[in-house]
Amino acid sequence: MICIASTIGYGAPCKQGSCDAHGSPLGADELQKAKEALCWLADSPFSVPENVYTFFRKAVSRGKKDEKKWQESFNNFRQNEPALAAGFDRIMKGDLSDGWESALSEFPNGSKDVATRKAGEIVMQSIAGKIPELAGGSADLNPSCFTWLKGMGDFQSPKLSKEGLHGMVGGAWDYSGRNIHFGVREHAMGSIAVGMALHGGIIPYTATFLTFADYMRPPMRLAAMMGLRAVFVFTHDSIGVGEDGPTHQPVEQIMNLRQVPNMTVIRPADANETLEAWKIAITNIKGPTTLIFSRQNLPVLDRSVYASASGTKQGGYVLWESASDPDVILIATGSEVSLTLTAARKLAEAGTKTRVVSMPSWELFDRQPRDYRDKVLPPQISARIAVEAGIKLGWEHYVGLNGKIIGMETFGASAPGPVLYEKFGFTVEKIIEAARDLLHRS
Template sequence: MSNVLDQRCIDTLRFLAVDAVQKADSGHPGMPLGAMPMAYVLWDRFLKHNPRNPGWTDRDRFVLSAGHGSMLLYALLHMTGYDLSLDDIKQFRQWGSRTPGHPERGHTPGVEVTTGPLGQGVGNAVGMAIAEAQLAARYNRPGHAVIDHRTWVIASDGDLMEGVASEAASLAGHLKLGKLICLYDDNHVTLAAGTDITFTEDRGARFAAYGWQVLHVDDGNDLDAIHAALQAACEDTERPSLVMVRTHLGYGSPEQDSFKAHGSPLGEEDVRRTKQALGWPVEPTFLVPDDALSHLREAVARGTALEDKWNDDFAAYAQANRDLAAELERGLHGGLPDGWDAKIPVFPADAKGMATREASGKVMNAIAPHLPTLTGGSADLDPSTKTALKGMGDFNPPLQAGEDAQGSDGAGWSHAGRNLHFGVREHAMGAIANGMAAHGGCIPFTATFLIFSDYMRPPMRLAALSRLHVIHVFTHDSIAVGEDGPTHQPIEQLANLRAVPNLTVIRPGDANETAMAWRAALQTRDAPVSLVFSRQALPTLDRTRFAAADGLLRGGYVLDDGERDPALILMASGSEVHLIVDAAQRLRDTGLAVRCVSMPSWELFDAQPASYRDSVLPPVVRARLAVEAGVTQGWWRYVGDGGDVLGIDHFGASAPGDVTLREFGFSVEEVCRRAQAILSSATASARR
């Protein structure tokens, strides 16, 4: 069992959390009271970290997936010497504080990922473990293990109920991520009740079936048992480990083992009774005994020594492997190597053209050999999304003796492979990609059909909130999907994506805009990007006649202006760009001055100076028509009260793609009819 100092450290951490929640009159005291012993053993005896440098490359990664218990993490960060003061603890959940209600990446030193939506942190941790394994396989050399750390996660009952955690855990077991260890706060209580009313399966057996090592600690206050379980987890390098620790929510409080201790302050009287029950002084609040602080602050000296040794090891590695070391450092800092874009193709004009998903695949494979940080995959859709990186190998467990490689391109299986196979797990794919980006050293991409972006929305929102550089590839972007029908035809998905702050959405209109879309996505820093591509072939525009495709980098640009100042502006994104080009020519044949504007990215366009935006969409030209095969929501800001939008504000239908487009009005004839109606209305208004 614990000695006196260990117990004092644990109780110091517990009551920093309890006092902070009580002072804020908001928060979750139950988890810190029950789970702090296992967190203490991890942070005091196992976690490799340096509080003076939270960004040290070879630190262990710690994820509090149960982000509602944020004060558990904040107390540990303060006591072990991170740049988080006692005053910060006292400002828990207050305006402008560094201790928000749930952990936020980039806001609090030592917080690796933004958590709180349950299950996401488990997926993030799997992504971090994948990134560690991939970088280690690529860069480590005999005698130089410069990437060698673990990923730890604390998860709750609620985390393990969420489907995203199950998806991610299943993949982690298949991939044999032996440096991933999950401590399960098995307290049998959720926000509304005990788990006996909803969650009675054998969780250990489930994880064992996933391919995890499952360990049990019967008493969450038994430090020796926790230590032994974590040691056993570290020793199994072939399987991720689930350490099931039987804890008690709100331990020591009058509400112990009750859902009432989950998400509300205990109240002054129950705080007093809890402190008395655990032998802690009632006053003063926020008590930090000197010996507890001194012991936990030993993490600073340990961490500094560990990082100093690693710096020496890395210097020796760099001397022996100069190019590899430079490549690794550049990747860890998010840099792009010289010449990464030298082979991006320029596509010749072609009336038949190609699907932008096809063009995207060609661009990706032109870039990949020159950009070693580009890695990712699809939700079992590589043949359709065209995202396989040829010759780059598959990320899978290294082959054992007698096993056959069945990789996507025959390049063999290992943790060094850059093609990730997520299986039909879109939700986990998004969360895993976030973890990879947060880990650093890679630019992860995901891929699926646009309709299934709905399954990925929670991690995409967290990527935007966390400013993580993840690239999401979405194909099959409209009712032109055709025969698969309305279940697979995206209608509102573009609007959904555009509604997310800090998420850049790009829907290119031809092969050369696709090349520029990838350039924009890879040059983005600290933000996710969604690239939206067509299933059907689109004409490749003749850029000797039309404006250069690099106009995409500004979000919207004048594609074709005719010979006179415009009386009408037609604007579109993606597959509808060629439609407005054809319609403009027909309208010009009637003597009308028409401007065509390609608008592949609202976010990039809105970021331009007002003078540029006005040059593309002159305020004096009020006759405007936007065309996009999705909901009309949002386009009105660009067409104004004198314009119109040709879109689809209802679900699609099962029929060949060209038929669905025609029947729902996406034709040259309908564009011209709408344009003439706008002009007639404007003329009538002027006469009144």
């Protein structure tokens, strides 16, 4: 570690070393005194001495020479390797290769339960060969987040020994590798991804546990501010994490991320919504996409019974309903969707006309035309319940002040996931009870 003692506002005799030199202008008198102290003779503001100007202008001619040299080299490359050159042009423009979606296939009905983090891994392996510009890694959590590109190489110095290293993926061991080992440094990981996105030619992704999203907020916020194409993957998304306890159980993080302007947040309910979420992330060129995945296995919803997962593109869609004029609407995301479906069916069996809306992305849903949103959530139906294993604040946006929210009001606890779901009220019985209470009131 190199420590350097510096003085803020150095040279300003009355303000150096104080907070006055940080957040406000020096003022005309202090500025003049600073110039005198630093032997700066120019009186006019923003004056640049001629010799300094001449020296720095050399960078222009030098840059033009370097650019011309590079362009000539690339033109020769284009003649010898036209296909590779065309590929380079494509990725630098931000276009995807033709037919990249052909590598994807839906998870069939009857598939065994699978965590959305694992489904995400399957999707990534499928598209990696078709999208060579996809590159990234995790904060030392490859075996947990499953966000590796298997066999696509480790981005490392070839001089570095492989012995004892964690999370290797196989393939090349040099700077051609597409898997970056960021280490346990989430802020730096996010910043590196932002830098790669700014350069262009790469679709960067990162991954860590959702509770650690707080460490990454500054670079994620900047990615949203600059409209960069980057994918931020977060797994272990709720109290379903289990015995790791409240330090590793995110509560407020999803809602925090939803508040970032131009950030698209998607929390899929099953493997097929996960597939759709990755499609959305890859094609989103106007800002970053955050994918929120479960640690625990979730049912792969039978799409012959429920609506197609393609509705994920709209952010929210009618997943199932017992009647087209429901008495109550249940809205859920992620791992709580299958739970909500079970409650809805029981309500319907008891004579309550019920609709279930899967709402993986607030941002995508709110961008839809008013007619579509009103079709999914008819304004005249005020009996609405939101179910999400995260903080409640914000769901009023969809359920209104008269609706109910089944969510978290405290931090989690250390116990198996199913035990915690029962303890914090994420049960079929609690959803049914809330629905009946709403209908009784109306």
